[in-house]
Amino acid sequence: MSALMNAQTFVSLHVLIIVLHVILLTVAYLIYLERKISAYIQDRVGPNRVGFDFGVLPFKFGFWGLGQPLADGIKFLLKEDYTPNGADKALFTLAPVLMIIPALIGWAVIPWGGHIEVGDIYVAGFHLVAAGPAQVIGANVNIGVVYMLAVASLGVYGVTLGGWASNNKYSFLGGLRCTAGMISYEIPLGATILAVLLIAGTVRPDRIVEMQADQGWFILSFPLAAVFFYICSLAESNRAPFDNAEAEQELVGGYHTEYSAMRFALFFLAEYAHMITASALLVALFFGGYHVPFIPWTHPEAVGIGPMIVKFLAFFTKVLLSICLMMVIRWTIPRIRYDQVLKLAWGALIPLGIALVVATALMVYMGWTQIWQLLLMNIALAGALLFSIPLLPHERVNRRIPIAGSRFSPLAGERAHAAPTHPAALRESGVAGPDDGLVSAH
């Protein structure tokens, strides 16, 4: 009698349930972490009051504000889920749903913990699981990386629909910008992955990780591709410095200006889930996945429950380090202007990504696939880039426009005023103003 399911299905379902909970919990605490990191960077304290006493228990249970995500979640649920009058009601509700679904299913092909052996499992005499080897992976499909790329690009629908359905100019502009940004950065993202696949010769993330454990991490062979990939994943998950969709100073909240309560929370959760997925792909492609040098239990040959847990922890630690870097980037680097974001994609990353693919293909054709050879290729490409920058055509779009009477940008031949000339400013500073009543442009 054949079993109900094979070992792979059995393991996959367990991985799905467990990792889904880990990811949802991590997402909640990433928001806490982000607030803490931003607080330390800005010399504040951050959330430190909310504990697990829920306001009703007699004892005070502070816990450094660790109850904050729980309180946030409850509050999101209890707030009014408002739909503005002009909005397209169906699409307005659909948008956050379409945003969160790709974010929650993208990580299915991440190889969290190598492979394990599963024995026969009988439940009350019924043959439930057939014995066999299985990957510790959400779905052991042979399209791997392509699936992740496809799912990650579905997130753009939520943004576009959310911006359009709100019937708000800020939302609309934010949605448009975000759509343009996300689709632009998808191309170099695909190109950098192509460069890795050319060496790996497979699209299965588990095989790519095993290969890195054997031959050295791909960050050593492809530092340039890793940097491009990181930049693109920042832009894909709408993180600063590419978060023009929600540039507060220009667009209020961008595409989620009109959203409230749980529908807003879904947009918010999706951003953090995208960060986890992008970081997991980065770790799997460039940082050896679960492999850590000199720790035998993280080697693909190690099979068993213990090594599996160690591998998962190693993988997740790397993912968290990548996310922490994303957060530090967000709170230290100012937002890039919108047209410059698109220029970076179309003017730099896409030609460079294609150049990287061509260069890697030539290296593979010549059979030069050792780490040092690929590293030399990367260095040569980066050097060629640096030397060619002065030769490229420049557009002077950021010219300083001279203004009559300005202290900062005076007309040619005019003396730059070092002191305020406006009568109001002079009255305030108590210095007698010029009698001619000259009103400056500033």
Next chain:
Amino acid sequence: MPPTSTDVSHYLPIGVLLLIAITFAVVNVVASGIIGPRRQGAVKGTAYESGMNPLSSARKRFNVRFYLLAMAFLVFDVEIIFLFPWAATFAQVGARSDDAALFLGRVLFFLLTTVIAYVYAAKKGVFRFD
């Protein structure tokens, strides 16, 4: 080694995960709609535009640049997707063999057509965003 076949049952977990994700999203949206308060109002229902009265609907024509960008995206993204099967198999052809040269030459020609498209679009000003 673990199984690496193309068994359709390997896609089953993705379906399960998709169902879980849909349920998660729908339950959250519905629960928040049921639990939260509901108070309507004429002013509350207007679009939030920083306190100004909205002048008109936001469903307006927008810059044609976004259409051009979407078209350019289609060209390049389809090209990248076409290259994936090649990238996954090229390493197995064998370095410096005749097959590999043919394989590489065809892909380089394919990329050349894309480069022509890129140069054309750049000359037409598709990538001028200011």
